[in-house]
Amino acid sequence: MSFIEISNVDLVYGKPGEKSTVNDTLAVSDTSITIEDGEFLALVGPSGCGKSTLLKLIAGLIRPSRGSVKVSGQEVTCPLKIVGMAFQNATLLPWRNIRDNVMLPLEIVEPYRGRHRQDRAKNRERADILLEKVGLAGFAEKMPWQLSGGMQQRAQLCRALIHEPSILLLDEPFAALDTFTREDLWGVLQELWEFRKCTIIIVTHELREAAFLAGKVSVMSSRPGRIIKTSSVDIPRPRTLETTFEPQFVELVQDLRHHISLGKTS
Numbered sequence: 555m556s557f558i559e560i561s562n563v564d565l566v567y568g569k570p571g572e573k574s575t576v577n578d579t580l581a582v583s584d585t586s587i588t589i590e591d592g593e594f595l596a597l598v599g600p601s602g603c604g605k606s607t608l609l610k611l612i613a614g615l616i617r618p619s620r621g622s623v624k625v626s627g628q629e630v631t632c633p634l635k636i637v638g639m640a641f642q643n644a645t646l647l648p649w650r651n652i653r654d655n656v657m658l659p660l661e662i663v664e665p666y667r668g669r670h671r672q673d674r675a676k677n678r679e680r681a682d683i684l685l686e687k688v689g690l691a692g693f694a695e696k697m698p699w700q701l702s703g704g705m706q707q708r709a710q711l712c713r714a715l716i717h718e719p720s721i722l723l724l725d726e727p728f729a730a731l732d733t734f735t736r737e738d739l740w741g742v743l744q745e746l747w748e749f750r751k752c753t754i755i756i757v758t759h760e761l762r763e764a765a766f767l768a769g770k771v772s773v774m775s776s777r778p779g780r781i782i783k784t785s786s787v788d789i790p791r792p793r794t795l796e797t798t799f800e801p802q803f804v805e806l807v808q809d810l811r812h813h814i815s816l817g818k819t820s
């Protein structure tokens with residue numbers, strides 16, 4: 555049994571509670587994939603092929619129209635508490651300082667929620683450890699608008715990890731950043747994964763990002779999306795920017811690009 559098992563899943567977006575119509579969107583079709591505990595998987599594919607939909611299915615935010623999604627052998631039927639998520643734009647609350655933003659999930663997710671008041675000092679310490687890990691020591695008391703986009707994205711990663719989720723889902727988390735900041739954050743995320751060892755699934759359009767970060771990269775076809783190829787990234791860690799110029803890395807990126815082009819025409 556794998557940690558996450560997606561088996562023969564179809565997902566149709568339609569009007570809730572209404573019969574299916576020709577206007578419904580078949581987002582993913584007959585999609586299967588398994589992900590092991592502690593694995594770092596990247597999902598790549600053409601725009602609109604259903605990558606974010608797969609993340610939502612794993613998080614339990616939507617239910618498959620057909621097939622099954624299981625985590626730890628259990629069918630996913632509601633939003634999972636063991637999931638942390640981060641998206642393209644850092645959505646930090648502007649009226650809270652960085653530390654209080656990072657601590658937000660502890661006020662919402664059980665079992666932390668019930669103990670939040672008595673554990674406040676301990677939780678502050680947990681937030682500060684994570685902030686230090688991503689290079690934001692000393693910024694805990696700043697407000698979000700006092701930080702650059704890259705720094706806000708670092709804080710968002712801390713917020714996604716504060717409740718120690720077993721699964722971290724990242725939907726194009728660095729897409730809004732410039733190339734240099736983005737490449738810096740690859741290193742930060744790689745370190746966070748080494749530190750926490752949770753299962754990470756990242757959706758990205760940047761094939762170098764996928765190859766740098768992941769242990770396995772799955773390519774999806776155009777909509778209705780399905781997995782057309784999964785490649786292992788057998789490049790030793792920790793990976794550095796120099797790694798991205800090595801022949802093995804360049805070949806992998808070219809191969810991924812080739813399969814995405816094939817998936818567009820299939």
Ligand SMILES: Nc1ncnc2c1ncn2[C@@H]1O[C@H](COP(=O)(O)OP(=O)(O)OP(=O)(O)O)[C@@H](O)[C@H]1O
Pocket residue numbers: 567568579580581599600601602603604605606607608777
């Ligand atoms: N809530 C929704 N209602 C109706 N259709 C939707 C909904 N969410 C997504 N879709 C459609 O489902 C398809 C897959 O969308 P999804 O966001 O999963 O793709 P994606 O691969 O993540 O796209 P991108 O790379 O452009 O972000 C798209 O055609 C999209 O328009």
